[in-house]
Amino acid sequence: MTCKQDLHNTLALVAQGLANGHRLTLLEHLAQSEASVERLANLADLSVGNASQHLQQLRRAGLVTAQRDGKQMFYRLTDERIITLLTLLRQIAETNLAEMERLLARLFADENASGEIKAMSRVELQAALETGEIALLDVRPQSEFAAGHLPEAINIPIDQLETMLTLLPRDKEIVAYCRGPYCVLSHEAVKKLRALGFKVRRFEEGFPEWKAAGLPVQRMELHS
Amino acid sequence: MTCKQDLHNTLALVAQGLANGHRLTLLEHLAQSEASVERLANLADLSVGNASQHLQQLRRAGLVTAQRDGKQMFYRLTDERIITLLTLLRQIAETNLAEMERLLARLFADENASGEIKAMSRVELQAALETGEIALLDVRPQSEFAAGHLPEAINIPIDQLETMLTLLPRDKEIVAYCRGPYCVLSHEAVKKLRALGFKVRRFEEGFPEWKAAGLPVQRMELHS
DNA sequence: TTATCATTCTATCAATTAATAGAATGATGG
DNA sequence: CCATCATTCTATTAATTGATAGAATGATAA
Numbered sequence: 001m002t003c004k005q006d007l008h009n010t011l012a013l014v015a016q017g018l019a020n021g022h023r024l025t026l027l028e029h030l031a032q033s034e035a036s037v038e039r040l041a042n043l044a045d046l047s048v049g050n051a052s053q054h055l056q057q058l059r060r061a062g063l064v065t066a067q068r069d070g071k072q073m074f075y076r077l078t079d080e081r082i083i084t085l086l087t088l089l090r091q092i093a094e095t096n097l098a099e100m101e102r103l104l105a106r107l108f109a110d111e112n113a114s115g116e117i118k119a120m121s122r123v124e125l126q127a128a129l130e131t132g133e134i135a136l137l138d139v140r141p142q143s144e145f146a147a148g149h150l151p152e153a154i155n156i157p158i159d160q161l162e163t164m165l166t167l168l169p170r171d172k173e174i175v176a177y178c179r180g181p182y183c184v185l186s187h188e189a190v191k192k193l194r195a196l197g198f199k200v201r202r203f204e205e206g207f208p209e210w211k212a213a214g215l216p217v218q219r220m221e222l223h224s
Numbered sequence: 225m226t227c228k229q230d231l232h233n234t235l236a237l238v239a240q241g242l243a244n245g246h247r248l249t250l251l252e253h254l255a256q257s258e259a260s261v262e263r264l265a266n267l268a269d270l271s272v273g274n275a276s277q278h279l280q281q282l283r284r285a286g287l288v289t290a291q292r293d294g295k296q297m298f299y300r301l302t303d304e305r306i307i308t309l310l311t312l313l314r315q316i317a318e319t320n321l322a323e324m325e326r327l328l329a330r331l332f333a334d335e336n337a338s339g340e341i342k343a344m345s346r347v348e349l350q351a352a353l354e355t356g357e358i359a360l361l362d363v364r365p366q367s368e369f370a371a372g373h374l375p376e377a378i379n380i381p382i383d384q385l386e387t388m389l390t391l392l393p394r395d396k397e398i399v400a401y402c403r404g405p406y407c408v409l410s411h412e413a414v415k416k417l418r419a420l421g422f423k424v425r426r427f428e429e430g431f432p433e434w435k436a437a438g439l440p441v442q443r444m445e446l447h448s
Numbered sequence: 449t450t451a452t453c454a455t456t457c458t459a460t461c462a463a464t465t466a467a468t469a470g471a472a473t474g475a476t477g478g
Numbered sequence: 479c480c481a482t483c484a485t486t487c488t489a490t491t492a493a494t495t496g497a498t499a500g501a502a503t504g505a506t507a508a
Contacts, residue, residue: 007327007406008245008252014317015242020466021233028232037485050467052486057465062320071475071484078320085312092309093238096286096302103231182231244496261455274497276456295454295505 017061018089022046023054030064031083031208032140032179033147034076083212090181107184119204120175122213128175135169137176137200139189140207146220150177150210153218158185161192173199180206241285242313246270247278254288255307255432256364256403257371258300307436311429314405331411343428344399346437352399359393361400361424363413364431370444374401374434377442382409385416397423404430 017023025044029035035043041051055075058064063082064075077083093100120128128134129152138145138153145155156164158178168174174193178185186202193200211217241247249268253259259267265275279299282288287306288299301307317324344352352358353376362369362377369379380388382402392398398417402409410426417424435441 003327003330004406004408005245005249007324007331008248010321010323010327011248011313011317012243012245013323014313014321015239015248018239019236019243021229021236022466024232024235024239025229047468048485049469049487052484053466056486062317062324068475068485071482073485079316081312081316085309085316088305088309088312089235089238092303092305093235093286097234097238099234099237100231103227103234106227107231182228184228246496271498272455273457273499276454277496280456292455292505295452297455 014061014063017058017063018085020054022050023058024086026051026054026058027063027077027082027086028179028182028208030075030077031086032144034074036072036074038072040075080212083208087209087212107182107187117201119202121204122210122215125175125203126215134173134175137168137174137189138207139176139178139185144179144207148211148217148219149207151216151218153177158188161189165196168193168198170198173201175201175203177203177210178206180208238285238287241282241287242310244278246274247282248310250275250278250282251287251301251306251310252403252406252432254299254301255310256368258298260296260298262296264299304436307432311433311436331406331408341425343426345428346434346439349399349427350439358397358399361392361398361413362431363400363402363409368403368431372435372441372443373431375440375442377401382412385413389420392417392422394422397425399425399427401427401434402430404432 018027022044026040029040029043037052037055038048040046040055041048044051046054055064055066058075059066062078065078067074067076094104125134125136129136129150136150136153138149138155139158139161140149140155141157142155145153145157149155154167156167176186176189176193178189181204183206186206190200190202207217242251246268250264253264253267261276261279262272264270264279265272268275270278279288279290282299283290286302289302291298291300318328349358353360353374360374360377362373362379363382363385364373364379365381366379369377369381373379378391380391400410400413400417402413405428407430410430414424414426431441
C-alpha cells in the first residue's frame, strides 16, 4: 500500500514542476527552443540564481534536461509530450476556472470589442497553407525563428514590423503566429497591421503546438 | 506583461491541484465514480477533515465539482480530460524519472521475475473483445463496478475471488482489470488465479482510461 | 423546534517552498 | 597555471502548505 502512495508522490513531483507561474513561463520559452540559463532568466524576468534553481526543480521533475556546452548550460524540454501536457492543462483551466476567462477576456479585449474575425485553427491553417491562399508571418525574435518555424513563414520580429512592411503582401490574407496562445506578440502584430490596412488574423496556437502535433517544421541553417 | 504572468499563475493553480500524492489518490478514486467526502476519505486513508480540505483545493483548481445530496457532499471530476491529463503525467513520469522506474519495478516484480506474458494493451483488448476469445474480469469493489464497467465484464471483487471461481471459464483466457495502471487489484488477481491454474493476464490500463478514450461502457441499473 | 450527522471552517504547528545575496565550482582561453 | 565568466551551491528570510483537533454550519428526521 505504501508503494502506490510512493508512486503517487513521485507523480506529484512532476506536477509540482508545473505548479509555479515562473516555471510555466520558463517552459513556454523552452518550448520555442533550448536556451542557456542566462537567456531564460532574461526572457522570464528572473535573477540568474533564481532561474537556475527553478530550472533544477524542472530537471528533478523530469520536465527538462540540461547539457553543458562550453561555459554555458543549455536546457531543453525532455519531451514533445510536455507541450501536449501544457496544452491540456491550459484547456482544462480555460473551461473550468472563472478566473481564467476573466484574464483571457482582458488579453483578447481588442479582438472581441470590434467583432473581429476569429483566430485561425490549426486545421484551417494547414488547409490554407496547402492552397497557398495566405502568407504566414512569424513575429518571434529572430533566434527563436532560426531554431524552428512553420513552413514558408516569413520572420519579422514584432519590433521591426513597421520597417519591413514591404515583405508583406497586400493582396493575400496574412496569418500571424508567435509562441503560443498566451503570447501577446501576434495580438500586437495583428493590431498594428490592421491599422495599416492589411488583411490579417492570428493563428490561435503557436509554433510549439504545431511542432508537438507532428506537423512539418523548418530550421534555418546556421552558416558555421 | 503582468497579464501573461497572471495567466501562468492561474494555470499553475491547476497544476498545484495535482501536486500532492494524496490529491492524486483522491483523483484516482474519483476517476472510478463520484463519491462522498467520507467514502473518499476512507479510500484514500485520510481523516475526513483533511480529505475535505484537499477536495476543496481540487475544486479551486477546477479539477472537481461538488454537489450536495441530502447530508452528503458528492464530488466528481469536472471533465473526462482530467483522466487524459493524469495519463499523460504518468507517461512523462515513467519515461523521465528514474525513481518511477524503481517503484514500478517493485510493483511489477512478480510479473517480471517469471518472464510472464505482457499486460494487454487497449487496442489488443478491443480486438479480443470483438472476437469473444477472452473473458473480461473486473476485480474492483461492487460499487465501482456498478457505477461503470467495460462491456461484458464479470465483476468479482478481489476479496471474493476464491469463493466465486465457478464464474470463470477454464477454456478461455481471462483478462483482469481494475482502477488503472497503478492499482494493485488486478496484479493480485492475476497472481491468485495463475496459482489456481487459470490462463490469465492483466489489462495494462483500467476502467477510467477506457472510458476517457471514448470506448463503450456499461452501467448497472439500480432498482430504485 | 431539537437532535443528529456529514461536511466545512478555524486556529495552530511543523514542514516545505521561493527569493535573495554571496561563496564555491567548473570550463575556457590566455 | 591563472583569470574570467556562467552557473550552481549555501544560508537566510519570509511566505505557503499540510495535518490536526475542535468549533461551526447546514440538511434531515423526529
